[in-house]
Amino acid sequence: MTLFNGVIQCFSVCYLKMNSIFSNKTWLAPLAGYTDTVYRKICKSMGADVVMSEMISADALIYKNPKTKILAEFDEEERPIGLQIFGNDAHKISEGIKILKEYQPDFIDINMGCPIKKIVKNGSGGALLKNPEKIKEIVSSAVKVIDNEFPLTIKIRSGWNSDESLLEIVKIIESEGASGICLHPRTKTQMFSGKSNWDLIRKVKEKTRIPIIGNGDIKTPEDAKKMVVQTGCDSIMIGRGVIGNPWLFRQIKNYLQNKTYNSILPSKKIEMIFLHFEKLKKKIGSKIALKSMRKFIPYYTKGMKNASKLRQKCNQTSDEMRFIQYLLDFKVGLKNG
Numbered sequence: 081m082t083l084f085n086g087v088i089q090c091f092s093v094c095y096l097k098m099n100s101i102f103s104n105k106t107w108l109a110p111l112a113g114y115t116d117t118v119y120r121k122i123c124k125s126m127g128a129d130v131v132m133s134e135m136i137s138a139d140a141l142i143y144k145n146p147k148t149k150i151l152a153e154f155d156e157e158e159r160p161i162g163l164q165i166f167g168n169d170a171h172k173i174s175e176g177i178k179i180l181k182e183y184q185p186d187f188i189d190i191n192m193g194c195p196i197k198k199i200v201k202n203g204s205g206g207a208l209l210k211n212p213e214k215i216k217e218i219v220s221s222a223v224k225v226i227d228n229e230f231p232l233t234i235k236i237r238s239g240w241n242s243d244e245s246l247l248e249i250v251k252i253i254e255s256e257g258a259s260g261i262c263l264h265p266r267t268k269t270q271m272f273s274g275k276s277n278w279d280l281i282r283k284v285k286e287k288t289r290i291p292i293i294g295n296g297d298i299k300t301p302e303d304a305k306k307m308v309v310q311t312g313c314d315s316i317m318i319g320r321g322v323i324g325n326p327w328l329f330r331q332i333k334n335y336l337q338n339k340t341y342n343s344i345l346p347s348k349k350i351e352m353i354f355l356h357f358e359k360l361k362k363k364i365g366s367k368i369a370l371k372s373m374r375k376f377i378p379y380y381t382k383g384m385k386n387a388s389k390l391r392q393k394c395n396q397t398s399d400e401m402r403f404i405q406y407l408l409d410f411k412v413g414l415k416n417g
């Protein structure tokens with residue numbers, strides 16, 4: 081192979097890889113406490129194109145905290161997958177990325193949006209939005225460490241308490257060499273109140289050349305279409321809307337392609353709870369799986385008759401047999417009701 085052909089081939093592979101992540105894709109948002117490997121695989125099986133790990137602390141990676149291994153590990157069937165890191169210091173984040181590289185993800189994402197007190201009080205997550213200089217330092221050193229092995233994305237909110245620095249921040253991220261930006265257009269101060277401002281996604285898309293992944297308040301296939309049309313974003317990302325509702329990924333695909341989609345029967349949702357629980361049990365054992373399922377049950381059963389009674393019962397038992405019986409009774413009740 082000539083040098084020229086080699087360069088062309090490398091360029092084509094990179095281009096295809098980028099395209100398979102950024103163009104017209106539906107992403108599962110990182111959701112700490114929810115999007116573990118089991119739920120990511122469920123979402124993949126329901127049509128999610130790209131998934132991301134829960135956020136992983138750069139400090140914890142450096143100190144070899146065993147929890148980070150659980151957060152960073154994934155199965156081949158989850159690809160393309162990004163591993164997300166958070167921290168407050170360019171050097172530490174780069175050291176953390178060196179460790180994450182060993183897992184061979186398809187891309188790395190840096191969290192610059194998390195509004196939670198525990199995270200921002202250390203200057204990580206959304207706190208970085210107050211400090212464009214630091215953002216520049218972090219992105220620049222991360223790009224060097226990644227050394228073109230895979231894309232780097234940055235996940236941001238629209239600002240700390242206003243969006244006035246958003247375009248400046250986005251320009252910095254782009255010019256320092258990041259491959260894409262995931263934008264949840266709420267400020268840190270807003271937390272999850274109000275509505276995300278999709279106009280900001282459009283503005284950012286108009287002013288940048290790197291792919292923009294639009295995020296915030298997609299709850300239905302109609303929302304997904306609206307976001308694409310209204311903002312021109314390259315891909316969309318969904319978080320809360322798919323907790324206990326992984327079918328949304330498939331519904332969105334059907335709606336975008338055929339302008340129609342099927343709704344999901346309550347009995348199918350209960351079957352999914354059983355499947356989810358079985359998969360979790362295999363991974364983490366029955367006791368922790370049961371605890372984890374308690375978080376999901378209110379989402380899977382939202383709007384169903386007697387759902388609050390089911391939730392209460394499931395929250396009060398640590399006995400697997402009882403847990404299963406409650407769900408079976410609930411399913412029978414659905415048929416009879």
Ligand SMILES: Cc1cc2nc3c(=O)[nH]c(=O)nc-3n(C[C@H](O)[C@H](O)[C@H](O)COP(=O)(O)O)c2cc1C
Binds near residue numbers: 109164318321
């Ligand atoms: C329970 C929960 C956990 C989250 N964990 C993360 C996280 O680990 N990393 C991150 O970048 N964002 C995290 N987010 C933010 C989401 O990824 C997403 O940006 C936000 O929920 C807005 O999208 P949505 O309206 O589709 O939910 C989390 C949000 C929630 C509700």
